Amino acid sequence: MNTKNIVISEQQGAIAKLTLNRPEARNGLSLAMLEKLYELFVELGAAKGVHVITVAANGPAFCAGHDLKELTAARANDDRGRAFFEETMAKCARLMQAIVTCPKPVIASVHGIATAAGCQLVASCDLAIASKNALFATPGVNIGLFCSTPMVALSRNVPRKKAMEMLLTGNAASAEEALQSGLVNSIAAPDELEERVQALATLIAGKAPATLRIGKEAFYRQNEMSLSEAYVYTADVMVQNMMEPDAKEGIQAFIEKRAPNWGSL
Structure with a gap:
């Protein structure tokens, strides 16, 4: 896998923008992407010139969760993939906690689908603005893999029964449903999403x-x-x-x- 520019990091004034850049894989969270995102959050969290961090994505999807092809390939290992699974889940948990403990506010800019660990990523951010076309789901139950780690962030953001509905059915929630349940802060037209996120980031970046x-x-x-x-x-x-x-x-x-x-x- 080519990991060059797997996450693009840019800075405009006091705002740092991270862009997931695996559009061909719907920005699946491969082990390399988990490691790169963690590295960038630690780096930007300590950077004096950065006051706010935004997270966006290239391609038609925000993030489809863990890279299932990568996880499946690990089953060929002698331990049937167990060590790789443990490393992946541990580094995913480390990333999500790094977002929460990052001293800078983090804003998700969500378009397309945000599923499984992708939904977890949105829930782990401090704020989120979604495009009207965004969809949110924890569909692991549909493939025999309950979204247990995404459940941690999800259940801390939305009402218990809504979280259980998403986890038990695997059904997708629309941007409007995500807004009503508190998973996102607001909804924007697709062509206005970037502008809305930038405006919110600029407002917060002006605080001490x-x-x-x-x-x-x-x-x-x-x-x-x-x-x-x-x-x-x-x-x-x-x-x-x-x-x-x-x-x-x-x-x-x-x-x-x-x-x-x-x-x-």
Whole structure:
């Protein structure tokens, strides 16, 4: 497999754009693509000049999930593919967690199909805008392979019964259904998708990076806590945030009715 440019990374101002680039395979998440995406999220997460990351795809599909041909080929190994399956699932889980723990907000730009691990990728991003023609599914049940790892991200984004419906039936959800269930934030006409994603990314990129980092980390951490634990934790986060120079500047700018001058930009 030619892994050159398997993921295209571009930067425009404070916005980094990652583009899945295996259109001939419907952007299937091969082991090489999982590794490249992880590498880029770690790199961009640490890059001072990057404030927001967007994820798009070339070709007619956003992402069809794991590369089933690659997984099937591994069955010829002496262990019937077990070691390769373990490595693939572990590196997929590592990638999805890297997106969640990345200090930069991540926005998915979804067109065509986002199925199985592709749907998991969308659910793992902080925000998502979908084209009207987008379809979302966890269809593993149809081929005897329940979408257990996609279930983790899916069940943390949509209501329980909707998640179970998608997982048990394998049926595709339209962009409108994805919007109603909270899997995506908004829907755009196909020819307006890129512009809408760019506008959202630009809006968020104009906020203080340190504040975005603090807030994103706190959001995911408190979400796994009990109510009382969450309030104790976030109260401490608010105090620490108040001590940041950007909070001092932002509040002063609000009082003085002027635009803030973020020191961390």
